[in-house]
Amino acid sequence: MDSFLHTSTKHVTVESPANHHKEDATVDPQTGAVIEERKSKAERFFVARLDIFLLIYCCLSQVIKGLDQQNMSAAYVSGMKEDLKVQANEYNLFTTYFNIGYCLFVIPSQLLMTYVRPSYWLPFLEFSWGVLTIAFYKVTSVHQIYVLRAFVGMFEGSSFPGGMTLLMAWYTPRELAFRIGFFQSSQYVGSMMSSGLQAAIYRGLNGTGGIAGWRWMFIIDGTITLFIAILGFFCLPDYPTKKNKFAIWMRPRDVDMARSRVVRFRRSDQKKFTFKTLRVAVKQPLFYMIPVFYVSSMLAQQGYQYFNLFLKSLKNADGTAVWTVEKVNAIPIGGFAISCAVAWTTGFLSDKFRTRWILLLILSGIGLIPGIIMSIWTVPLGAKYCAYFLSYACIVTSPILFAWLSDLTPHIPEVRTLIVGMCIAGFYSQNSWANVLIWPASKAPHYPVAWKVSIGLWCFFICAVLFLRFLELRYIRPRNQQIAEEKYEAALREQQQAISPCDADTDEKADLHELRVQDVKIVGV
Numbered sequence: 001m002d003s004f005l006h007t008s009t010k011h012v013t014v015e016s017p018a019n020h021h022k023e024d025a026t027v028d029p030q031t032g033a034v035i036e037e038r039k040s041k042a043e044r045f046f047v048a049r050l051d052i053f054l055l056i057y058c059c060l061s062q063v064i065k066g067l068d069q070q071n072m073s074a075a076y077v078s079g080m081k082e083d084l085k086v087q088a089n090e091y092n093l094f095t096t097y098f099n100i101g102y103c104l105f106v107i108p109s110q111l112l113m114t115y116v117r118p119s120y121w122l123p124f125l126e127f128s129w130g131v132l133t134i135a136f137y138k139v140t141s142v143h144q145i146y147v148l149r150a151f152v153g154m155f156e157g158s159s160f161p162g163g164m165t166l167l168m169a170w171y172t173p174r175e176l177a178f179r180i181g182f183f184q185s186s187q188y189v190g191s192m193m194s195s196g197l198q199a200a201i202y203r204g205l206n207g208t209g210g211i212a213g214w215r216w217m218f219i220i221d222g223t224i225t226l227f228i229a230i231l232g233f234f235c236l237p238d239y240p241t242k243k244n245k246f247a248i249w250m251r252p253r254d255v256d257m258a259r260s261r262v263v264r265f266r267r268s269d270q271k272k273f274t275f276k277t278l279r280v281a282v283k284q285p286l287f288y289m290i291p292v293f294y295v296s297s298m299l300a301q302q303g304y305q306y307f308n309l310f311l312k313s314l315k316n317a318d319g320t321a322v323w324t325v326e327k328v329n330a331i332p333i334g335g336f337a338i339s340c341a342v343a344w345t346t347g348f349l350s351d352k353f354r355t356r357w358i359l360l361l362i363l364s365g366i367g368l369i370p371g372i373i374m375s376i377w378t379v380p381l382g383a384k385y386c387a388y389f390l391s392y393a394c395i396v397t398s399p400i401l402f403a404w405l406s407d408l409t410p411h412i413p414e415v416r417t418l419i420v421g422m423c424i425a426g427f428y429s430q431n432s433w434a435n436v437l438i439w440p441a442s443k444a445p446h447y448p449v450a451w452k453v454s455i456g457l458w459c460f461f462i463c464a465v466l467f468l469r470f471l472e473l474r475y476i477r478p479r480n481q482q483i484a485e486e487k488y489e490a491a492l493r494e495q496q497q498a499i500s501p502c503d504a505d506t507d508e509k510a511d512l513h514e515l516r517v518q519d520v521k522i523v524g525v
Contacts, residue, residue, distance in 0.1 A: 026354065028173065028265060028266070029354075029477055029481075030173075030407055030408065030410050030476075030477055030480040030481070030484075031265060031266035031267065031410050031480055031481060031484035032266070032481045032484055032485060033264060033265050033266040033484065035172075035174075035264060035265065042253070042257060043257060043261070046254055046257045046258070047171075047175065049249060049250075049254060050170055050171070050237075051179075052249075053235045053237070053247070053249050053250075054166065054167075054170060054235065054236065054237060055167070055179055055182065055183070056235075057228075057231060057232060057235035057236065058163040058166065058167065058183050058186075059182060059183055059186040060186070060228050060231075061122075061126060061159055061163060061186075061228055061232070062159070062160065062163070062183060062184070062186035062187045062190065063186045063187075063189050063190040063193070064126075064190065064221075064224060064225050064228050065156060065159050065160070065187065065190060066186070066187045066188070066189065066190020066191045066193070066194065067190045067193065067194050067197065067221055067224070068129070068133055068152075068156065068221055068222075068225060069156075069190075070190070070191060070194035070195075070198070071133070071136075071194070071198065071217050071218060071221050072094055072149075074194065074195070074198035074214075074217060075136075075214040075215075075217055075218065076091060076214075078198070078202050078213055078214040078217070079212050079213060079214045080214045083212060083214075084139070084140070084141065084142060084145075086142055090142045093142075093146060094145060094146070094149050095149075095432075096432060097146045097147075097149040097150040097153065098149045098150065098152060098153035099153060099428050099429075099431070099432040100150055100153065100432075101149070101150040101151060101152065101153030101154035101157065102153040102154070102156070102157035102424075102425075102428045103157075103425045103428045103429045103432075104154065105153075105154040105155075105157055105158065106157045106158055106161060106421050106424050106425045106428075107418070107421040107422060107425050109121075109125070109157070109158035109161075109162065109421070110158070110161055110162070110165065110417050110418060110420065110421030111273045111417070111418065111421075113162060113165060113417065114270060114271065114272045114273040114414055114417060115272055115273075117238050117242070117244060118162065118165075118166055118236050118238055118239075119232065119233055119236040119237070119238050119244040119246065119247065120233070121158075121162070122158070122159070122162045122163070122166075122232055122236060123229045123230065123231075123232030123233050123236070124229075125155045125156075125158050125159065125162075126155070126159065126225060126228060126229035126232060127225075127226060127229035127230070128151075128155045129151075129152050129155035129156045129225065130222045130223070130224075130225030130226040130228075130229055131222065131226070132148055132151055132152050132155070132222075133152065133218055133221055133222035133225055134218060134219055134222030134223065134226075135148060135218075135222075136148055136215075136218035136222075137211065137215035137216070137218045137219050138215075157424070157428070160187075160424060161420045161421050161423075161424045163183060164180065164183070164402055164420050165270075165416075165417050165420060166236065167179050167180055167183060168402070168406045168413070168416060168420075169239050169240065169269070169270055169413065170237070170240065170258065172261060172265055173265070173351075173354070173403070173406065173407050174351050174354060175351060176351065176403045176406055177346070177347040177348075177350035177351050177356070177399055177400055177403035178344070178347035178348045178350070178351050179347070180347065180398075180399035180402055180403055181343035181344050181346065181347030181348075181396065181399040182343070182344065182347070183399070184343055184396065184398060184399050185339065185340040185343040185344065185396070188336040188337075188339050188340050189336075189340065191336055192333045192336050192337070195329055195330070195333075198217055201213065201216055201217050201220050202214070202216070202217065205220075233246055234246050234247060234248070234249075235247065235249075237250050237258075239269055239270045240255075240258035240259050240261070240262050240269055241259060241262070241269045242269075242270075243255050263491075265410070266410065266484040266487065266488055267410040267411070267413075268410065268411045268412070268413055268487075269413065270413045270414060270417070271413070271414050272414070273414045273417070273418065277412075277414050277415060277418075278418075280412060280415060281412075281415045281418055281419075284409075284412070284415060285471060285476075286405065286408060286409065286415075286419060286476075287415070287418075287419060287422075289464070289468060290401070290405055290419050290422075290423060291419065291422040291423045291426045292426075292464070293401065293461060293464045293465075293468070294398065294401060294423040294426065294427065295423070295426045295427045295430050296457050296460050296461050296464065297364075297397045297398070297401070297457070297458075297461045298398070298427045298431070299427075299430065299431065299434055299438075299453075299457055300367060300454050300457035300458045300461060301367065301391070301394060301395040301397070301454075302431075302435060302438070302439065302450075302454070303370060303371070303374070303388075303391045303439075303447075303450065303451065303454055304332075304335060304388065304391040304392050304395060305435075305439075306439060306444065306445065306447065307331070307332050307335060307388045307391075308328050308329065308331075308332055309441075309444045309445050310384070310388060310444075310445040311323050311327075311328045311331055311332075312328050312445075313444065313445040314381075334389070335388065335389055335391075335392035336392065338389060338392045338393050339392045339393065339395055339396055342363075342392075342393045342394075342396050343396040343399060346359050346362075346363065346396060346399070346400060347399050347400070347403075350400050350403060351403075356400050356401070356403055356404035356407065357404070357465050357466075357468070357469045357472075359400050360397055360400050360401065360404075360461075360465045361462060361465055361466075363393075363394045363396065363397050363400070364394070364397070364458050364461050364462045364465070365462075366390055366393050366394045367391070367394035367454070367458045368455060368458050368459075369387065369390050370387035370388065370390050370391040370394075370451070370454075371451045371452070371454040371455035371458065372455065373386070373387040374387050374446075374447070374451040375448070375451040375452050375455065377446055377448070397461075402420065402423075404468075405419060405420070408472060408476050408480070410480055410484070411480065411483050411484070411487075438450045438453050
């Protein structure tokens, strides 16, 4: 039980052979690498540069994705419904076709990222969905929208898993969860910005040039998307061992630092996905478990999406609505602000204390509270408000889960890339029918069955986290440490042969010595 509850790292003291200075360090539990607790000044500057270019670009991409995903609903209530004579069932098909394109292409896109440089592939996809977004302003029938929505789903669906894959490739286990939290919360920022931006576009441009305001929404959103896509060719650094030549911000010493971090943490860099990789993947328990865990947690979280319907249903004693339409749309913004704060806080704590599973259990416990309150239903109105706002606090499990996946797969990043794609595709394929079945509009705002299903899914996820923790300690961690030790010893043998007196002169030996993994001596635990 003590080992089960123990945090993810062991603290040691190391003595550098270069200056004989003792420093606090931690032992990576997955690979056995001994890592100094405090980063060097050069490494801190390197991580800051990664944050400025890689992380901020990925976050901007998600903000734009959030805007683009909201523009259809905004256009629908801003004149599209009347101009194109859209029926209710036809509007639902807009989402269906989007999800079809999303599900079909996300896994192939993830695999293609191992062959095509991300700095080419991801901006190309973003540029493509930007062009298609602009094309919406010319539509004259719902059938044209169906086609465009399917292709937008194809191109846009690769943005989140592709960005996630790059973050996993560049950030270490003690940096990753916090960055993924920022990355995911950018979608919420996009959703919060959407209403105000779409309203401003409609007010300022409706009728300009003979173009309806809802059509201008697509033009502006698509143009912003094109601009962000072009930035990607210069901001995305590709992989640590495969630098993007157009990323001029990545200096030679930054490349050296990136590669040294891969070696120090005893992790493997991205390789091409092959049939051999697939054979390795299907033998991994994580290949099956993580997508199931991810989908179950995401389905458990869906209650927050119906907060606006709950607000709209509230009536005063005289039968008038408690909240105006503007406030019904504005109040949930506070919920997304809670999501952002929780994502950043849990990500920071996860990296700080080197633990994933405990925070997942805490978030799952929070998720149970809204389900219990709303299942009872006959509770004070304030409790229902509290339940909905709490439901926003627990929708940020995926940054911690994906950071844990990265921890557990240090030597098979290409398999990890596939698993991320399976998670996203699995959720969209299930959610396309599950939400209609579990959260039918006819049951609003009570949803007596849906909240009980949410409780069941959260309980399943809690059991899943505990089971994965058991597998980590019993099987996955020892295997990763063994693989890391074998690779480490093989690399040392190769480097020792390379610096032998027979093979190199003094200057060459000095250069090769700089490439060796720095040995450290554990002097105390």
